Amino acid sequence: MNRAQITVLDQGAMAWLLAGLGLTILPHSLNLPIWISTLALAIGIWRWLAAQRNWPLPNNKLKLLLTIALVIAIFANYGTLVGRDSGTALLVMMMGLKLVELRQRRDVMMLIFLSYFLLITHFIFSQTIPMAVYVMGCAWLLLSLHMHLTSKELRPIKHSLRTAGGLMMLALPLMLALFVLFPRIEGPIWGLPKDSYAGMTGLGDSMSPGTISSLSQSDAVAFRVKFDGRVPSPDKRYWRGPVLWMTDGRNWNVGPELRPAAWQSPISAAADSAISYTVTLEPHNQKWLFALDLPATGSEHGQISSDFQLIAPKEVRKRLKYHMTSYLDYNTGQLTDFERRLGLFIPKNRNPRTQALGRSLQIQSRSDAEVVQKALAMFRQQPFVYSLNPPLLNSNDPSDQFLFETRTGFCEHFASSFTMLMRAAGIPARVVTGYQGAELNPVDDYYIVRQRDAHAWTEVWLPDQGWLRVDPTAAVAPERIERSIDISQISAGAVQFSLPHSDMLSKAWQQFNLNLDAINNRWNQLVLGYGPNQQRDFLQNLGLDIKNWRKLSWVFLILIGGLFLIITAFVLIPRHKQVDPVLKNYQRFCRKLARRGLQKAENETASSFAQRVKASRPDLSEKIDHITQLYSHLRYASSGNQKQLLHFRKQVTEFKP
Amino acid sequence: MAVLFQSWLDRLPARLRPRGVRYLAASANQSAILSNKHIFVLPTRQGAIFFAILVLMLLGAMNYSNSMAFVLTFWLGSVSLVSLLYTYRNLVKLEIKLAGAEPCFAGGHAIFNLLLNNTQSRQRFDIAAQSVTGIASTTSVGSEEHTLISLAVPAPRRGRLRLGRVTLSSCYPLGLFRAWAYVDIEAETLVYPRPADHAPLPQTGQGSGERMETTEEGSDNFHGFRSYQAGDSPRHIYWKALARGQGLMTKQFQRHQSPELWFDWTDTRGADIETRLSQLCRWLLDGDSQQQRFGLRLPGVVLAPAQGKDQLDQCLAQLALFGEAE
Numbered sequence: 012m013n014r015a016q017i018t019v020l021d022q023g024a025m026a027w028l029l030a031g032l033g034l035t036i037l038p039h040s041l042n043l044p045i046w047i048s049t050l051a052l053a054i055g056i057w058r059w060l061a062a063q064r065n066w067p068l069p070n071n072k073l074k075l076l077l078t079i080a081l082v083i084a085i086f087a088n089y090g091t092l093v094g095r096d097s098g099t100a101l102l103v104m105m106m107g108l109k110l111v112e113l114r115q116r117r118d119v120m121m122l123i124f125l126s127y128f129l130l131i132t133h134f135i136f137s138q139t140i141p142m143a144v145y146v147m148g149c150a151w152l153l154l155s156l157h158m159h160l161t162s163k164e165l166r167p168i169k170h171s172l173r174t175a176g177g178l179m180m181l182a183l184p185l186m187l188a189l190f191v192l193f194p195r196i197e198g199p200i201w202g203l204p205k206d207s208y209a210g211m212t213g214l215g216d217s218m219s220p221g222t223i224s225s226l227s228q229s230d231a232v233a234f235r236v237k238f239d240g241r242v243p244s245p246d247k248r249y250w251r252g253p254v255l256w257m258t259d260g261r262n263w264n265v266g267p268e269l270r271p272a273a274w275q276s277p278i279s280a281a282a283d284s285a286i287s288y289t290v291t292l293e294p295h296n297q298k299w300l301f302a303l304d305l306p307a308t309g310s311e312h313g314q315i316s317s318d319f320q321l322i323a324p325k326e327v328r329k330r331l332k333y334h335m336t337s338y339l340d341y342n343t344g345q346l347t348d349f350e351r352r353l354g355l356f357i358p359k360n361r362n363p364r365t366q367a368l369g370r371s372l373q374i375q376s377r378s379d380a381e382v383v384q385k386a387l388a389m390f391r392q393q394p395f396v397y398s399l400n401p402p403l404l405n406s407n408d409p410s411d412q413f414l415f416e417t418r419t420g421f422c423e424h425f426a427s428s429f430t431m432l433m434r435a436a437g438i439p440a441r442v443v444t445g446y447q448g449a450e451l452n453p454v455d456d457y458y459i460v461r462q463r464d465a466h467a468w469t470e471v472w473l474p475d476q477g478w479l480r481v482d483p484t485a486a487v488a489p490e491r492i493e494r495s496i497d498i499s500q501i502s503a504g505a506v507q508f509s510l511p512h513s514d515m516l517s518k519a520w521q522q523f524n525l526n527l528d529a530i531n532n533r534w535n536q537l538v539l540g541y542g543p544n545q546q547r548d549f550l551q552n553l554g555l556d557i558k559n560w561r562k563l564s565w566v567f568l569i570l571i572g573g574l575f576l577i578i579t580a581f582v583l584i585p586r587h588k589q590v591d592p593v594l595k596n597y598q599r600f601c602r603k604l605a606r607r608g609l610q611k612a613e614n615e616t617a618s619s620f621a622q623r624v625k626a627s628r629p630d631l632s633e634k635i636d637h638i639t640q641l642y643s644h645l646r647y648a649s650s651g652n653q654k655q656l657l658h659f660r661k662q663v664t665e666f667k668p
Numbered sequence: 669m670a671v672l673f674q675s676w677l678d679r680l681p682a683r684l685r686p687r688g689v690r691y692l693a694a695s696a697n698q699s700a701i702l703s704n705k706h707i708f709v710l711p712t713r714q715g716a717i718f719f720a721i722l723v724l725m726l727l728g729a730m731n732y733s734n735s736m737a738f739v740l741t742f743w744l745g746s747v748s749l750v751s752l753l754y755t756y757r758n759l760v761k762l763e764i765k766l767a768g769a770e771p772c773f774a775g776g777h778a779i780f781n782l783l784l785n786n787t788q789s790r791q792r793f794d795i796a797a798q799s800v801t802g803i804a805s806t807t808s809v810g811s812e813e814h815t816l817i818s819l820a821v822p823a824p825r826r827g828r829l830r831l832g833r834v835t836l837s838s839c840y841p842l843g844l845f846r847a848w849a850y851v852d853i854e855a856e857t858l859v860y861p862r863p864a865d866h867a868p869l870p871q872t873g874q875g876s877g878e879r880m881e882t883t884e885e886g887s888d889n890f891h892g893f894r895s896y897q898a899g900d901s902p903r904h905i906y907w908k909a910l911a912r913g914q915g916l917m918t919k920q921f922q923r924h925q926s927p928e929l930w931f932d933w934t935d936t937r938g939a940d941i942e943t944r945l946s947q948l949c950r951w952l953l954d955g956d957s958q959q960q961r962f963g964l965r966l967p968g969v970v971l972a973p974a975q976g977k978d979q980l981d982q983c984l985a986q987l988a989l990f991g992e993a994e
Binding site for chain 2: 164
């Protein structure tokens with residue numbers, strides 16, 4: 012048991028320290044399991060009470076026991092100790108234990124250093140503007156505490172807050188220069204814990220009923236697009252993602268790997284339908300990129316596979332910007348045997364009614380195109396309903412159940428049943444998932460595609476047209492293609508589509524949101540997206556070659572060094588107190604006399620100096636008396652006004668010894 | 669780290685010290701100004717830990733390619749660099765001047781007062797001053813103000829005590845860097861012999877020494893109390909006051925006719941010079957506390973009997989300098 016704790020921190024400092032630590036940990040309460048947040052809070056409260064009532068601190072044995080128990084609990088919770096989440100939990104617990112054993116000033120400093128480190132972990136979870144502002148505020152508070160608790164003298168915390176704020180402002184230019192110029196390398200250096208990218212949303216590599224409708228409730232941004240010139244009309248804004256070939260009658264999966272590199276696209280496209288654009292994709296921890304249907308060229312960020320998926324070399328785990336060209340009118344040409352077999356595959360003994368319907372459509376029609384038309388007409392004419400909350404398809408034949416019984420579904424239901432129907436009619440078909448739509452942000456003139464725009468459609472292969480996009484959802488609910496889903500309405504069941512808002516308030520709200528998104532977009536592009544490539548481009552714009560590292564390091568050293576010298580000069584140049592105008596004018600008076608050989612000694616008062624001067628210059632005695640009197644009055648009576656000051660100045664000016 | 673480096677420097681012989689290490693001199697009539705040539709700055713141990721954590725943060729930022737993590741790391745790094753300037757600024761152009769010294773008894777601490785003068789409008793914080801052997805004391809100096817700082821220097825031996833080198837240092841504001849400067853201050857004070865614990869006043873002085881009566885016999889007139897001072901005879905301590913919690917009080921006695929006492933080197937008994945000087949010191953203190961007139965006879969030195977603080981100081985000074993080649 013130890014009662015030495017009282018000497019380490021006084022109660023005021025303890026309160027500030029606990030507040031600083033609490034604010035530092037606070038955002039993690041969203042990521043950490045509730046028991047850790049509660050425990051951290053309990054330790055904080057206990058520490059506060061212990062400081063107030065001078066409770067004894069636990070001894071080493073108890074602390075060791077506590078440490079082991081916590082490590083085991085964290086391991087039990089996460090199954091690992093090295094993950095992103097478990098690492099954060101460990102760090103928080105370490106801080107809690109350090110708080111318990113706060114005995115010396117060194118412990119306090121260690122605690123603050125750990126807090127600095129904890130601050131950085133917030134950014135692994137979120138890098139939004141509010142989070143950045145919050146964390147920098149915490150850094151300010153921690154620096155102030157650092158300063159406050161380092162000193163053995165007691166000063167008000169206000170002094171530390173002000174000085175730390177000043178330090179941060181002075182350090183700001185240096186930080187910016189380092190941010191821009193410090194050599195960036197492509198991470199990760201040593202690999203990341205498995206859970207580093209947990210919680211990212213986006214389209215998966217498989218589709219089953221409900222997959223896409225779960226996304227459609229999310230307002231999160233999937234990607235943003237900036238068109239170079241022409242913008243496709245809303246009904247052409249299909250953003251191609253994973254292409255699904257394989258099915259067991261219920262679930263759809265991507266096909267086997269289709270040699271992306273060696274394969275040459277036999278695409279023939281109308282050159283005037285080319286669209287150029289730049290996509291900024293939010294990280295989704297998957298390999299595919301999204302491109303307007305149909306992507307023409309790959310890039311260093313992604314290659315086009317034989318089924319026109321854009322595949323990145325590795326999972327997209329940070330915001331990715333890539334430039335693309337797509338064709339709206341195209342002909343993909345012939346089909347390989349392998350693709351034909353894959354595109355006609357139907358699981359045996361599943362969905363018998365769908366298969367029968369397909370076969371009868373094939374018999375009734377003269378061409379494949381007619382089959383497609385008839386099937387679409389069926390969707391249009393029969394009472395199919397587009398809904399976010401469709402009845403569950405729980406039978407072994409979900410297509411049958413949907414086409415002939417429930418007839419209420421979301422895009423994945425339509426797409427998978429339609430594809431199944433086409434395959435039954437002998438037409439090679441596949442499901443394409445992706446996004447449909449794009450909302451214009453007029454603030455910065457770019458388009459936003461959100462998770463709720465996730466969509467699934469069908470591609471059929473027709474002999475003279477190649478792969479052709481057919482969207483059965485559009486046949487049922489053409490509004491879906493024109494406008495995006497209004498998520499405020501989906502709870503009712505039947506899908507509503509957002510109409511242009513009419514009243515002022517919602518218009519203002521919409522405008523506010525667009526402005527916000529524009530700011531976020533710039534933040535993403537300029538700050539968060541600043542990496543090796545952006546740095547290379549930036550330096551190239553300055554005329555510096557990234558490969559000339561010798562020259563670069565000189566530039567780096569000179570710029571940083573120069574900046575540091577400027578800050579040094581700013582810090583070290585002495586500041587003079589604002590000189591009292593009364594004193595300034597009196598000194599002027601003294602200088603005038605000094606030129607006549609009458610020097611005022613430093614320890615001489617104004618009146619004794621006046622006596623001495625009068626003795627040697629009796630002719631000036633009246634004026635000297637007047638000026639000295641005014642000076643004494645203005646300087647020491649503290650009642651002088653502006654008018655008197657002006658008079659005093661005039662007297663000094665007119666004084667000619 | 670800075671402290672380690674400094675102790676390493678201090679151990680080096682003067683000719684081996686790096687050229688940059690300069691020592692500044694100051695005395696009672698001259699103040700020393702810490703110019704940029706005299707100030708050293710190095711990271712502290714705490715600073716080293718802080719930079720290690722910054723490196724970890726930088727590695728984390730690189731590994732996750734996390735822009736905001738870079739921002740935070742670079743910001744904290746830049747702040748620590750600017751704090752170096754603050755640390756340096758806290759010491760540069762500070763003026764130091766000696767402002768008196770107080771003698772002490774051997775085994776105690778002599779006090780040297782230094783005047784720290786801040787001619788600039790910026791306040792200076794947490795300035796520590798420390799002599800080579802003494803304890804550091806810390807103070808702040810306001811804008812265009814001066815502050816007195818007292819250095820307690822241990823005085824193990826009788827004689828003259830030189831202040832010698834004083835290190836002025838500061839870790840303000842973040843404790844990550846330590847700036848320091850050496851000042852050699854021309855100052856010395858006297859260290860009196862340690863008073864012997866118990867030594868009855870000499871029964872007879874060689875000259876006109878009158879028989880000293882003990883207080884128990886009641887021939888002295890009780891005069892009053894005063895608070896205890898170092899060197900007071902324990903026999904005169906008013907123990908009842910201590911028991912009542914009023915602190916140490918010494919009983920004072922006065923004689924109507926103060927006889928002259930002579931404290932003579934030849935009256936002292938002891939194995940060595942220091943023991944004998946200790947005994948003389950005790951006599952002087954007791955004689956003074958009893959408000960006697962006393963004189964001092966040492967080989968080669970005779971101080972005529974007198975009474976009061978000046979007499980005591982003079983006699984003690986003679987003891988302090990005894991045996992020193994003049």
